[in-house]
Amino acid sequence: MNMNTKQNFQEIDFNKQLDSRTWSKVLSFAKIYKKTMILLGLFMMFVAAVDIVMPLMTRHAIDHFITPQNYDGLMGFGLLYLAIGMFQALNVAVFIMLAGKVETGVSYNIRKAGFSKLQELSYSYYDHTPVGWLMARMTSDTAKLSEIIAWGLVDLVWGFTLMTGIAIVMLIMNLKLALIVLSVVPLLAWISKKFQVLILKSYREVRKTNSKITASFNEGIMGAVTSKTLVREDANLFEFEKLTGKMFASSFRAAVQSAIFLPLVQIFSMIGTALAIWFGGSGVIAGDISYGMLVMFLSYAAFFFIPIQELARVFAELQNAQAAAERIITLIETKPEIVDAEGIGSPPLQELKGKICFENVNFEYKKGQSILKDFNLDVEPGSSIALVGETGGGKTSIISLICRFYEPTSGSILIDDLDYRNYPLQWLQSNFGVVLQTPHLFSGTIIENIRYGKLDATDDEIISAAQAVKADAFIQSLPDKYDTEVSEGGTNLSTGQKQLISLARAIIANPSILIMDEATSSVDTETERSIQNAIEVLVKGRTSFIIAHRLSTIRNADRILVIESGKIIESGDHDELIFKNGKYFDLYNHQYRNEKVGSLLSAKE
């Protein structure tokens, strides 16, 4: 899994053949638009038909009015022309709307499927996948795909219809002349294909360099002060100029390729026209061909290169979009590591009591890197457990296992005497209240953020939850009180304030099992002391787990576990462990001094 995800970050090779399996999967997102797409194809045929008919109109005008010097029916001809023009205007308007419907609809469907998959995927997936990568899949890749599905269809149907239509009309009208004019087509098609692939490749290079430049700007600004102190400005600019130089070179190359391609196509289509005038002209002189026919051939020859160019572009883009398609399909087909086993239906009727039991649990994130080995733990319902110990000792892993963000590699975890894999995952997790080290708030108001814990909570419930965690006071002091907007990531609030809000959010959910991972680390000592009492009220009657570096936070826990290298090395309440004069005593001793000094230094004089 891990390796697969990593490999997906690598750009997929460009020169691949079109893969029908991938595209049929992508097309499944367009299934409900099947009728619209058929209609769209039909209208594109209409558009192409009109494009074919127009030169015939010119021919008709010449051969029926000009050559015989005849005015009769000219008015009617004009009206017919206008009617065809109106029909074409209608076609154009309709096909754009239909294609727009398919494009927006398909991208909506892909995003929806992607988003709901992202809600299902396991924690480990997020550990290995950068948010930026996922964002790119859900935004630019999706846009690219839906665009090519809708507008690619437009160009394909139009191009094919037009080309075959023109070819057929020409062949019917004059076989010999048609074959002569069409003789340049194969070469033209070949050149178009070659160049379109070349040009797209160059643009790919441009985009790659472009994202590096963006990253460079980001780094330049983030690291500006460091660069100043290291006097790195010139060196940084030198490196940056290498990037912009590369950008210049590749953009310029792409532009030059286009600048060669366009005239080539024009020259070839002009050769077609020239052939038409040479052989067609001779035919008119010999009396085999009418003037109108000649003019019609001239228009067709001039027109023919447009669909060829378009088709070449669409095929090149399809190749290019395939990489996007594969990435999206991979995302949507990723299997979550933690899923409900088959046959797990409705959640149990009774509430969880909160008895938790680790039975010979082994756990590793990566093969061979054991975090927990043969770990056993019994927690009575309603008791509070504090986990202390050095970073990397396994505290957070134990908590992740309890929350079933991960499952044991072997062994089992029982909740209320039943292996927790027998409960529906989402139901189980809704019974936990989790407050994380780095509190994440959503944009919206404070009241909405607290309500996230209980969607149907009344305003009074919310305020009393905030009061319980001593958040009410600071919220009341904000200009808009509970309606204060939390900006993205909550940057207008201090970390301590965010922790208090996330605590209120956890409490309002009234969970059976409460988990706090460094939940109050950034609250100042004064506030921490006051919410300490609140926490005591909250943990009463619920099983709770607390990880904290601040020992004052955990003194009152029913049981303190000292964890080191995935093992419980000491266990007992505060007084017992202090009396034991072991690891906990040392930790406490050391930590307590730092805490006291810290509190003195952060106190406002």
Add this chain to the structure above:
Amino acid sequence: MAGNRLLYIGAITAIAFETLFTFASPLVIRETIDSIIGDKLFSDWSILQSLSQLIGAPTITQQTIWACALILVILSLFRGIFTYLNGRWSAKASESIARNMRDELYLHLQSVPVKFYSEWKIGDLIQRCTSDVETVRKFLSIQVVQVGKSLLMLAIIIPILVSLNAKMALVSMVTIPLILTFAVLFFLKIKSVFQIADESEGFMSAVLQENLTGIRVVRAFARQDFEMDKFDERNTAYRDNVYRLIKILGTYWGLSDLLIYSQTGLVLVVGTYWTIDGQLTLGTLVAFVSYVEFLLWPIRQTGRTLTDLGKAFVSLDRIRKILNESLEDMSGWSDETTKISGNIEFKNTGFRYDEKTPVLEDISFNINSGDTVVIVGPTGSGKSTLANLLPRLWDYTNGSVLIDGRELNTIGRKYIRQQIGIVLQEPFLYSKSLIDNIRLGKITNPGESEIFEASRIAAIHEEIETFEKGYETLVGERGVTLSGGQKQRIAIARAIIQDPPILIFDDSLSALDTETETRIREALISRKGKRTTIVIAHRLTTAVNADMVIVLENGQVSQSGKHEQLIRMDGLYKRLWTMQTLPVQVINDNQQSRSQN
């Protein structure tokens, strides 16, 4: 810039020739139809005969009609050459303008005073440097040429049409004002619809981004369904708004097509009538039919071009806002050949960020070259600000600071920064390999052994060796995530290799445990060479052996002196020290009795 102007002149000239050659072919076809195939006499000036004379061919007859074909191909060959030159030159011009813009922005962003970074949002800056530059570049590379081409086309095509047949020319242009007005008005009108579509895309990706960064909270509350509803609302709005825009655009293109077909229809019908009349020749009619296409196409694009022009100006303005910010003054005394010796004297120094609130006031103390000084004090007392004054990240507003007896604000910023190594509170590492990150502390390229030694002193060498790729490990999004303590130690190694006369640790040992901190300090002391060291610290262990301790409170020096002196004076330092040395049981009991009260 002058070079680019030349390129643009070249490009426009190329367009002029390209257009000439483009328009020549319908004329050639006209004469071929009328005078070679038909029996009409050549007019006084014939493009066909002039061209054939030019290549030294005899007068073209019905027997040598192939020569007309050849002339057409030759014309398109020339046209191709100019199309190519135009494409090449205008790309070169617009791409190099974009490159210069990027380089200038980057340099500017590196060279503005520190104040700038607190006034601007990083996302906004990046947007200006990337998408605004892209908007301008696109405009320059596509629209400028396009506008030039359209204008030239009109300038050339109208005289040709008029000279062919003035009445017919009028007929060919009759709907142009209508199409033009329609195009311009329409795009003005739907500006807001474009904006709504753009905004709803922004809202959608914001919800997505938030969900992904907050996925742990979503799981913790099992709010997957709630999130899906929230996303669906935005996703739906985005779909509907874009669809609405496309529908409006569809109407536009449909209607403008109708106008264009009316125009071509008019040309065909009226032209046919007049040809039968004898006012026009068949060849002229055919020429008109092809010219009218050329004429209508750029006009149809006008609305689009104007919209893009507006956008480009807005972007240019946003870019200028950055470039107009004044830069740090890099002038001042410097002596690149010698190092300073590291005597520092603060005399009644004061600093304030704005008029009102003083951050530092009346600071006075002396540090002798080679001394180690520890600064302690509560959060917000001005310790970091004090440290930032030395490398002139900020300039003091009152009093004076002397370095080796020279007024600090007369010393060049570049020089003084080379003389000071500062490890910041939140150290920044570049997205390079670890070895490069350490290496860049020194201007001259240090060798591996020197780098290893520096990282040994910073107590990070062994840890780096345990990484899978060792010193080649990449920092950043695609590399490993380093802990705060690891970053601090790498930044320390970077400062050590710089080997500056003054070394400042701005609370940069905080993420390290006491043991590691002691190891680093001792290693630094035993290292040869005199160095003035300033340590901002929370732990007093650092202060015990310092030559001087300065206690800052509320932006002022409340105490200073040696550790032994300070622990005997009443004040913050003594309180801190007592707290750190009291036996744990005493604090414990103390605490318990207090909480029982």
